[in-house]
Amino acid sequence: MLNVNHLTKTYPGGARPAVDGVSFDIAEGEIYGFIGPNGAGKSTTIKCITGIVGFESGSVTICGTDLKGDPIRAKRMIGYVSDDHVLYEGLTGTEFINFMCDVFDVPSSERRARLDKYLELFSLTDAIGKQIKSYSHGMKQKLNIIGALIHEPRIWILDEPMTGLDPKSAFNLKTLMREHADKGNCVFFSSHVLDVVEKVCDRVGIIDGGKLLADCALSELKVTGLDASLEELFLKLTAEAEEGGAPDGEDAQG
Numbered sequence: 258m259l260n261v262n263h264l265t266k267t268y269p270g271g272a273r274p275a276v277d278g279v280s281f282d283i284a285e286g287e288i289y290g291f292i293g294p295n296g297a298g299k300s301t302t303i304k305c306i307t308g309i310v311g312f313e314s315g316s317v318t319i320c321g322t323d324l325k326g327d328p329i330r331a332k333r334m335i336g337y338v339s340d341d342h343v344l345y346e347g348l349t350g351t352e353f354i355n356f357m358c359d360v361f362d363v364p365s366s367e368r369r370a371r372l373d374k375y376l377e378l379f380s381l382t383d384a385i386g387k388q389i390k391s392y393s394h395g396m397k398q399k400l401n402i403i404g405a406l407i408h409e410p411r412i413w414i415l416d417e418p419m420t421g422l423d424p425k426s427a428f429n430l431k432t433l434m435r436e437h438a439d440k441g442n443c444v445f446f447s448s449h450v451l452d453v454v455e456k457v458c459d460r461v462g463i464i465d466g467g468k469l470l471a472d473c474a475l476s477e478l479k480v481t482g483l484d485a486s487l488e489e490l491f492l493k494l495t496a497e498a499e500e501g502g503a504p505d506g507e508d509a510q511g
Contacts, residue, residue, distance in 0.1 A: 258443045259283040259306070259412055264315035266305055275301040276312070277467035283412075283443045283460075290433055290458035291447040298467040299447050300340065303416050306445070307337045310465065320411055333361060336410035340417040346390035350400050353389060353451035354407060361408035368407075375403040378429045384444075395421040402430065412436060419453065431457050483490045 261280070262472045266276040276298045293299050304310045306317050308328050317324040319331040345353055358368050376382040379399040384392060389400065398421040406413065413434065419427045434444045434457060448454050454461060455475060463471040 258285055258320055259289075259318075259445060260318040262316045262318070262431050263300075264302065264305055264312055264317065266310065268314040271278055274467050278315070279464065279467075279469045280315075281462050281469065281472050283394065283445060286438050286443040287460060288438050288446055288458045289465065290454035290461040291431065291445060291490045292327070292449070292454055292461065293452065293464035297465045298417065301467075302464065303337075303447060305333060305416060307414060308332055313471060325337075333408075336405040336408065338402050338405045338413075338415045338418045340343075342397055344389050344397055344400065349388055350385040350392075353400065354404060356388055357404040357407055360453045363408050369409075371383045371407055371409070372403070375406065376431070377414045379403065380423075388487075395423060395426075398422060399426060406433070411442050414444070415444065418446070419448065419450065425503065473505065 262280050264276055264279045265274050267274045278289075281289070281299070291299060291302070301310065303311045306319075306324070308331070317331075320334050322331040322334070326333045345356070348356070355368070356370055357363075363371070364453060372385075373382075379402070381396065381399050381403070383398055389397065392400065398418075407497055415434075418430060422430065431453070434446065435480055438444050438459075446458060447453070458475060460474045461471070462469055480489060
């Protein structure tokens with residue numbers, strides 16, 4: 258469903274690529290965990306996949322559609338939760354969700370049922386009619402998630418989506434991720450919390466220095482001799498890559 262092939266991105270003034278020849282595929286029914294230390298290239302990879310920043314070589318294909326060839330069609334199949342949510346704070350929660358529904362052509366007849374489902378799951382019913390500027394950080398994150406999922410996209414791209422969520426909302430989001438994948442869709446999930454990645458993901462990619470160091474099913478970790486520990490594999494591979502350092506450019510945050 259999501260194919261990334263030799264993706265390379267270098268920021269102006271960067272001595273080395275922030276993302277350096279990264280390739281991976283995510284199939285129907287999969288939750289793919291994407292992990293790496295700060296400055297590894299995670300956020301730049303995600304911004305390239307979602308079309309937020311351009312890239313000089315390689316390709317991104319979303320449900321058979323080339324991102325560069327038909328960016329509008331490709332982006333309509335994505336639901337993206339960023340790690341630094343930006344919302345229109347003068348709007349109410351309802352107005353923001355209706356705006357997102359308009360952007361993605363969600364039928365009016367279906368909006369209320371979808372919204373009510375998410376409001377209950379994320380305990381946001383009482384706040385949805387209030388201005389976003391009155392929301393707490395956690396409430397804004399919940400609204401950001403609802404806005405990304407309301408059009409029921411085939412591919413969810415979630416960058417640190419648990420940040421600011423209370424335990425119940427975090428649990429419900431993990432349940433939604435599994436349900437979404439089980440319907441024949443896929444989830445691309447970036448997180449610093451290795452325990453969560455290990456519990457919810459089917460496969461994992463480890464990136465450092467702009468390069469993909471590992472791409473494997475979690476069930477395969479025993480083959481590495483690391484006792485099926487994602488944390489142990491992560492620490493081993495990133496330690497081996499440490500000499501190269503983080504790539505230059507705008508991806509210093511992740």
